Amino acid sequence: MKLNEQQINQLYLFTRRHFVEWYDLQSELVDHLANSIEDRWKENPKLTFEEALELEFKKFGIFGFMDVVDERRRFLSKKYSRIIWKHYKEFFRLPKIILTVSSMYFLYFLSEKLQDSQYLYLSILAVIGIVFTVESRKIHKAQKLKEKETGKKWFFEQMVDAFDVYPITLLPMQLINLSVTIGEDGWHRGIAIFGAILLVLFALLQYVHWKIVYPKIVQEMGSVYPEYEMSK
Template sequence: MKLTQTHIEELYKFTRQHYVYHYDVQTELVDHLANDIEAIWLENPKLSFEQARDQSFKKFGIFGFMDVIEAKQKQLGKKYNKILFRFMKEWFSIPKIMITLLIFGFFYSLLNFQVNEIIFLIILFCLAIVDVILAHKLVKKANQRFKQNQKKFLLEEMIFRTGSFNTIIIFSNFFQLSNFTHNLTSDFGKFLFAFFITLAIIFSYVTLIIIPQKAEELLQETYPEYKMVKSL
């Protein structure tokens, strides 16, 4: 006995009811459930679709699909980190390395010339404001994408939401670190502080602008079915 298209649609609905919201994870689970249900029917063809489905679902244990979701998040988290590292690495090659050196030189000079701490805080505050604005726009764009497409992929959500959250966390930590700027007397301390601010700015630019601009390319590269799903 084979599953019908109606059964497949019911399985997608079943995964959504059990807190699986990403289409790629749903598809993986539906494929697993469908194969297992057909195997169960070979052993006991008298079972209804719902009975076979529930029997298959019990094999996932008391936490249901949670373990599968967590494993998929870790897998695609590593994928996202590789993408991030790839684009970050580009900033340390010619000609972008020149921009990096200019940013670093600016902050190192501020520290070296012992600019008033208030001025330093204002600069950091302005950077944080820009960061929040870009993050807000990215989240808004994500909501529009998911509303329009109905189906969202896990990597897609990481690109449009995780990156914006991470950059805000980083800049909030810099405000705490800025309390120690007046105690930075060694050249190495100033170098390190200027380096991390430069890295945070590049990180913010890559996660909030570059990677989202490359989203379609990255999603098609990761999911062979993405282009087909989007065209539906």
């Protein structure tokens, strides 16, 4: 005997009531519960759906789904991390690597010509920060709106957010400030080179993250979870 659509929906509701908030994690649990309930029906067809569900839930112990959710979160974290890194590695190949190194050299060369790497780097950093702050907020706003409309929250979206490189903004800023504090030309030149490398990497990683990786992850998850594709 197989579960019908109404019973499947009841399983989703059951997982939500027991504090499983992400739909992709709910789906993992629902699939497990559905298979286990159907196996019980093979052994004892007289069991009702509610009785079979209660027996299965008791197997999770006093903490309910907590332990298995933590385990599945770790599993999905590794799975989504591999997918995200795959798309990063696909992007960073020739000739893009050559263009990246050339951009770093050009930025350093420009800072030497202008003889004011601090002002140049801070200006570029400000522009990058503004552009990608607007972009990330736009995406997060769309995620929140979709969550409100569908009632579904997705763990993979949280994982993509975790890969955002925006916090490393502080590193080039500290290096720029350090270049002023240390007056020796040799130190200044070294910091200017390192600052150029960090700024180009920061800009490129932000671009790849929100313009390349995120759309590909969304597309890939849409093929895995048709419900996500339908909610777009």
